[in-house]
Amino acid sequence: QSQQAAVVEERNRMARDIHDTLAQGFTGVIIQLEAAEDATSCGQQAEADKHLHRAAGLARQSLSEARRSVHALRPDALERDNFWDALKGIIKNTTAGTALHATFELRGKLPEFPRIWQENLLHIGQEALTNTLKYADARNFRARLTCNGKGVRLELRDDGAGFELKDRNDGLGLTGMRERVEQMSGQLEITSERGKGTNIVVTLPLNQESKS
Numbered sequence: 765q766s767q768q769a770a771v772v773e774e775r776n777r778m779a780r781d782i783h784d785t786l787a788q789g790f791t792g793v794i795i796q797l798e799a800a801e802d803a804t805s806c807g808q809q810a811e812a813d814k815h816l817h818r819a820a821g822l823a824r825q826s827l828s829e830a831r832r833s834v835h836a837l838r839p840d841a842l843e844r845d846n847f848w849d850a851l852k853g854i855i856k857n858t859t860a861g862t863a864l865h866a867t868f869e870l871r872g873k874l875p876e877f878p879r880i881w882q883e884n885l886l887h888i889g890q891e892a893l894t895n896t897l898k899y900a901d902a903r904n905f906r907a908r909l910t911c912n913g914k915g916v917r918l919e920l921r922d923d924g925a926g927f928e929l930k931d932r933n934d935g936l937g938l939t940g941m942r943e944r945v946e947q948m949s950g951q952l953e954i955t956s957e958r959g960k961g962t963n964i965v966v967t968l969p970l971n972q973e974s975k976s
């Protein structure tokens with residue numbers, strides 16, 4: 765029984781990780797390829813080349829991340845950076861030169877996070893960005909991280925189309941976000957309104973257990 769549960773859980777993890785590396789990676793590649801097309805049709809070859817170069821970089825990166833998730837390894841983006849810097853890097857590379865303007869705000873000092881939190885927060889941030897790029901047609905995307913003694917709060921907001929929050933029609937993305945937040949004993953709050961954009965807030969309490 766418990767062995768079966770472990771198998772199901774591991775399968776779930778792989779599905780989430782593959783979704784969060786391949787699906788998100790492809791979205792970034794497409795965005796940059798579209799930007800290259802636009803630049804080419806305006807005769808801006810140097811600009812187009814920059815986008816092509818970024819697309820290739822994103823493709824290479826997500827291929828290596830997908831390999832790592834199959835082997836249950838820590839995301840490569842987290843080998844050098846904490847999740848906040850890794851997330852900033854990915855968001856900048858994905859949105860550079862596109863119509864979506866990304867801003868970042870860090871309030872307080874980043875505490876030492878458990879490794880699994882770093883992975884989860886990185887993937888949650890990437891999924892919020894991916895959904896914004898796919899559905900929101902937004903002008904602005906803002907990532908804000910607030911840290912204090914009590915815990916951390918990650919806020920991901922876009923000012924795009926918004927959507928109706930229904931209980932059970934989520935794809936893998938929002939479901940994965942929920943599962944990741946649950947795994948960290950945190951809280952996930954999604955608010956969205958047609959025409960007013962979407963806001964995703966993850967709150968994680970810092971207690972003795974999570975500091976280990």
Ligand SMILES: Nc1ncnc2c1ncn2[C@@H]1O[C@H](COP(=O)(O)OP(=O)(O)OP(=O)(O)O)[C@@H](O)[C@H]1O
Nearest residue numbers: 787895896899900926927934935936937938939962
């Ligand atoms: N930022 C957003 N702006 C507008 N609509 C959104 C946004 N985020 C999510 N949605 C809507 O919520 C739905 C569910 O999102 P979710 O990420 O769970 O699935 P998906 O993106 O459709 O598929 P998947 O993530 O599995 O590739 C989306 O199909 C979209 O309609």
Ligand SMILES: [Mg+2]
Nearest residue numbers: 895935937938
């Ligand atoms: Mg999604």
